[in-house]
Every structure is written in C-alpha cells, then in structure tokens.
Amino acid sequence: MLYREVGQYKSSYAADMAVFPILQDRIGIAVILVIAYVVFPLIGNDFLLNTILIPFLIFSLAAIGLNLLTGYTGLLSLGTGAFMGVGAYACLKLTTIFPHVNILIWVLVSGLFSSAVGVLFGLPSLRIKGFYLAVATLAAQFFLEWCFIRIPWLYNYSVSGAIEVPLRTFMGVPMTGPTATSLTRYLAVLTIVVVLTWVASNIVHGRIGRMWMSVRDMDLAAELIGIRLFRTKLLAFAVSSFYCGVAGAMMVFLWYGGAEAEVFAIDQSFLILFMVIIGGLGTLIGSFFGSALIYILPIGLRLIPGNFGVPIRPAAAEQLTFVIVGALIIVFLVVEPNGLARLWQIGKQKLRVWPFPY
Amino acid sequence: MRLKLLALGLALVIAAPAAVTAAQAEDGIYIPLMSYRTGPYSGAGIAIFNGMHDYLNMLNARDGGVGGVRLIVEECETGYDTKKGVECYDATKGKHPVVSTPYSTGITLQLIPKASVDKIPVLSMAYGLSASADGNDFPWVFNPPATYWDGASAFIRHIADVEGGFAKLKGKTIGLVHLDAPYGKEPIPLLQALAKDYGFTLKLYPVPGAQMQNQTSLWLDVRRDRPDWIFMQGWGAMNPTALKEAIKVSFPMDHFIGNWWAGGEDDVRPAGPEAKGYSALGFSGVGQNYPAIHDILKYVVDKGNTQTPKEKVGEVLYNRGVMNAVLIVEAIRGAQRLTGKKQVTGEDVRRGLETLNITEARWKELGLPDFAAPIHLSCADHNGHNGIYLARWDGTKWSKASGWIEPIKDKVLPLIDSAANSYVSANAGWPKRSEACDKSS
Secondary structure (H helix, E strand, O other): OOOOOOOOOOOOHHHHHOOOOOHHHHHHHHHHHHHHHHHHHHHOOHHHHHHHHHHHHHHHHHHHHHHHHHHHOOOOOOOHHHHHHHHHHHHHHHHHHOOOOOHHHHHHHHHHHHHHHHHHHHHHHHOOOHHHHHHHHHHHHHHHHHHHHHOHHHHOOOOOOOEEOOOEEEOOEEEEOOOOOHHHHHHHHHHHHHHHHHHHHHHHHOHHHHHHHHHHHOHHHHHHOOOOHHHHHHHHHHHHHHHHHHHHHHHHHHHHOEEOHHHHOHHHHHHHHHHHHHHOOOOHHHHHHHHHHHHHHHHHHHHHHHHOOOOOOHHHHHHHHHHHHHHHHHHHHHHOOOOHHHHHHHHHHHHHHOOOOO | OHHHHHHHHHHHHHHHHHHOOOOOOOOOEEEEEEEOOOOOOHHHHHHHHHHHHHHHHHHHHHHOOEOOEOEEEEEEEOOOOHHHHHHHHHHHHOOOEOOEOOOOHHHHHHHHHHHHHHOOOEEOOOOOOHHHHEOOOOOOEEOOOOOHHHHHHHHHHHHHHHHOOHHHHOOOEEEEEEEOOHHHHOOHHHHHHHHHHHOOEEEEEEEOHHHOOOOHHHHHHHHHHOOOEEEEEOOOOHHHHHHHHHHHOOOOHHHEEEOHHHOOHHHHHHHOHHHOOOEEEEOOOOOOOOHHHHHHHHHHHOOOOOOOOHHHOOOHHHHHHHHHHHHHHHHHHHHHHHHOOOOOOHHHHHHHHHOOEEOHHHHHHOOOOOOOOOEEOOOOEOOOOOOEEEEEEOOOOEEEOOOOEOOOHHHHHHHHHHHHHHHHHHOOOOOOOOOOOOOOO
C-alpha cells in the first residue's frame, strides 16, 4: 500500500545502484535520523539516553566492525573485545599525552591503533581459515587482555588499575568525565555511529566490499580472478578492528566514564559475535537489529514486572529474562537462520506485493 | 501468519520499555540495593543482601522505619556485571535514593565520578577505591571501616604478634596469593613498603581471573618457595580452590590468612575438615548471638518475610550485610539530627556519613555489642581505618580468634594520600571540595 515502488523510474545508472533505491526507504531513513537527532534529545531522560541508546549505538558499531570481518569477508574472529580494548587504552594514552586535542579526534584516531593490532593478529588468516582462525584470534584476545592487566603504563599507573576518564571539553561543553551530560555524549556517539555506518555502507557496496564478499564465497576463485588475498584479508582485519577500536574508545569515554580491563574480556567478544549472528551475517542493518535484541530486549524484559506491578523478586526476574531471551534467540534462528536482517527483508518484500501473497 | 504473530510479539516486547513510568512519590526514604543474587558470585551476594534486606525490614517492622519515616528498600539485580550496575543506578536515580551501595569494584569506579554530580553519596563498605578514603578529594565517597591496605597491614601486625615482635619478621618469607585483577593487586604496594621496613621477603602468587579453579602450578611454586606465611586477597571460586590446593601441598593452615572477601562459610566449606585452623580477616561479628539479630529473627525471619533460611542468619557475610545496613541507617539518623527534617535527601545523608560516630556504647545500644570496632568518620577521613579481627574456621563454623587489630596507620595513610593525589591529577577538572564540614556529633 504505502510501501510500493510503482511509478518510481530509474533514469540513470547511479539511481539504479543507489543503496536505497526506493523513495519510501529514503523517507524512512530521514525519519529515523530526525527521531534520533531531535525527538530523543527532546523527550529522552538519562535512563533512555545513557542506559539504552548510547550502549545500543556503541554495540551496533562494534557489531558492524565484526560484521565486516565475519559477515562480509568470512573470517571468524573471537578477538573483538580485545580490539575494543586497544581502542580504549589508545584513546586514554593519546588524551593523556596530548590533552589539548579534541577528544572526539582521539576517539577516531585510536581506531587506527586498533587497526594496526588487528592487522598483526590477522596475519595468520592468510594460512588458516574457519575454526583455526578463531583460535588464532582467541590468542589475540588473551594476549591483549593480559597486556591490559599487566602493563601499568597503559592505565597511567593508576592504583585501581582502571581507566579513569578525565574531563575533556568540546567548545567549552564537557564531553567526557563526570560533568558531561548524557545528551552531549549521546549526540557525539550518534554522529560518530551515523558517519561510520555511512562509510561502511559505501565500502561494502563498492569495489572493496565486492572483493571481501568474493573472498568469503570462495577464496580460490577470488584469487583466480585477480584478487590479492593477502591485501584483501588484511584490509578486512584493519577496517574491522578500526570500527571495534572506535566502539571501544566510545564505550569507555562516552558511556562508562571509567572501566577495568575486565570489560574487554572474552564475554564481550562473544556478545558482539552473537549480535552479528542473530542480526544477520553480511548486513549492516542486521548489526543494529542484533544489538537491539541482545542489549535492549533484556532491559525491557526486566522493566516489565515492575511496571505492571507483578510481585516478582528482581533476582527471579533476572533469571526469567535469561530464559526468555535465550528462548527468543532460538525461535528467531529457527524461523530465520539468516538472522533478523533477512526477516526484515522478507517483511519488506511482502509489503511491496501486498495484498497479494506473491 | 506465523510471521505476523512473531512481528507482533516483537513489537510488543520492544514497546514495553516505553511503558516506563515515573516512580510514584511514595512517602519514605528510598534505599536501592544493587544486589547480585545471580551470576558467578551469587554465593556471596545472596548472603550479603539477605543481611541488608532483613535488617532494614526489621527496622520497618519494629520501629516503623528510622525516625518515624519508613524505609523503602528495593533491590536491583546486577549479577555483579558493571553494565547492569550502571543500568540499575540510572533506573533508580529518579526515585531520589539517599545512598548507593554498588557492591562491586567495577560499579563503584563508575559511580564515584557521578556521585557528586547526582548528589547521591556512595557507601562502599571496605571495597572499591582505597583512595576514596580521602574525604577532601572524595567528599561523596565513603569506604569504612577499613581499606584493603588496612587489611594487609593488620595481617602483618598479627603475624608480628605471633612471631614475637616486628623485629622477628626479618628474614621471613611472606607469600601473597592474589587475584590477578586490580582488586587482588591492591595490597602489593603496601606489602612491598612493609617488606622493605621490616626486612621480610614478599613473594607474589597471582591467580588469573580465568584460572580461578586451576591453581595447581601456583601451589607447586609455593611448595618450592616455602613461605612462612601466606596472605590471600581472593574472591569467589578462587578461595576454596586455593584452600584445597594448600591442603594438598600440606601448607600449615594456621599460617594461611585470607582477607575479608576470603572468609565466608562457602569459601572454606568445600575444602573439607582439613581447612580447620585457616583464618580470615573480618570486621563484623559472627553468629546469631546479638539482640538485634534476635530481633531480625523475631520480626522478619519467623514471620516468613524474607528469603533467608533461619540457619543462615548470622553467617559471616550475612552479618556483613547487617553491618552495611547499620551504617546506612546510622547515617540517615545523623542526617535527621543535623537537618531536623525526617525525610532526608542524598545530600543530607552525605553529611550524616561524614559525622558518623558509632562508639562502643552505640553498638551496644543498637543491639550489637562488640559487633564491630567503633567507627568514627570525619570530613578528611572517610574510612576511619578501624580495627579488624581474625576469625578462625574450626571445621564447621567461624569464630572470633583475636581482639581488634589496629591497622598500621602510619604506613597506610601516606599511600592513601598519594593515591588520592594521583587520581585527582589524572582526572583533570576533578571538582574541588565545596561541601561545608559539619561538626562531628
């Protein structure tokens, strides 16, 4: 009905290759951006901004990072948490050494450090694939975590052994540190995530993305048609780790405001991997879906008993949440093994031909 | 069809958080408890939060609250997870809590910078950031009755007593079995300083967090080094594992001392009867033999108004929860006294905490005679560095095995100062103390 492309003609190659060829999709994106930039800041309280939206966006970005590697290039990685950690610690060191440079620049630059480390640990991917590569990246996870605990220089020799986020301002407005409001932090996170998502979308729809996908689908064939595996795979590691690093730096500086190395443990890697798998491998929108399902859904479930006055103890509610989320994950994967993104695509297809079934 | 149902279900579930409504303004003092009754450390969490919950409920049932105002106690489950802890904090912030008790070092670190902004004092009872004992730099954070450095120094004082004086420590080897995380590493600088002063050798035995239950190689090192004493800064599953391994290498149990997070019933019980003689630091009494605990049994437990099984009342961690609740309530009483109002706010309770003074007589009045050492806080000192005692495990239960041991304050205080300074200098823009200082009551 509303979602129908009748009458929308493509008159140029550019229009044909557009990421959102349908007008309604473009309107939808615009509406989402308006809601994110105008409506949420107006109506949002600290709980909505700080507990739901900021983490959701940060996890989405990390999931996009892992998706570029695992979903688009087909290289399984279990080191996401550690790569996020590299970003966070790099950002801390950078802002300690150069306190006058804008913190948002350091958040982005720290991604480059994460890239470099990612490339280093991506080297084995040239010789090994699949589970074997997962083990190699697992080594990265453990090694880097060990560094975060054992190298006091990384956390500025603080007695607590934790990253302590200093106050940094952006045009006079506190950006990080205790006095930064959740609204400024939210807007910063949102802008970074929007821009980087746009960049990622351009990468995967362009030559590089096609190279990655051909390596994923059959690396031998990709090599035969002239794609250099060495560069392609390392590039995937570099870009993926960049995204994870930026997400990690944002997590500590714009969300937590201080963190122990424990935050970047293996659980974090698994969490992001689950987001990618449930959201949909090889899709960008799936990264957002996965992050919403794994991160926001439990929070929503926990709020339900209290809001409806169900007399249930918090601990019991917590256990129930685990059970329900676990069950939902299984249900979703049984209904659609390709993840929520595929479900979304099917839904859109059905809407296009509605009311006819085909 | 199936798809539609699924979509509908999903929409409902996603829409649910939108249904969050502001808390009804109920009359009472709101105390949120960030509990961890689930997750890997729930064994300790259940006992602690049962103790806090039961004591506060007992006051509601016996006295109708504090100063005539009911206490509204609400638990928020964190599962010892920093993410969920911050979520809990944000979720309860709107209901004007008078104090936050994060009960995890990770969550405490998140809340320390927020405390002064949101005007909610943080009470981290003998955990969290040791440097926050400095009230001039951390006016909103309190960590009585002792820091980990006090604990480690009390351990050294105790072994000096046993060996016959500090001079006898010369040439001894002391081992520190610790969790390889910021919490576990905390006593290291203090013990190193003391090792230099008293001439003993310090050997470190770190246990990586992921290897808590696999310490065989570490204890082979212990057997090789043959330390005279071992101090354990342990947590969770690490404690019973260390005890079992110590028994295997036949390390003498009476020379093996844990800190206060390595001294619960569940930490030693799995090690079996051979763990007899192991001791651990503690700061709150054990057992049910206190009038206030009898009141808990009478007003709360016997009425079935609790999750605590009767025989668990009075265990070490349960009583620690009771003590934490006592500190909160005494701070609220102090705030009521200072301000003259009944319905106090977080700002008032901060003043109450700063003037906290629980003397021996006051402990007795509270129905907890000799339950803990007298606690006295001031504007500059948010910790008190109070006495600690040694509890010994006799194979079935803990019992007090020493008097109150004073920490070696002249070694601990400089460390606190330098740590607080480095925290403040690392956090450019850390607010200067602007809160006025009340006269101690």
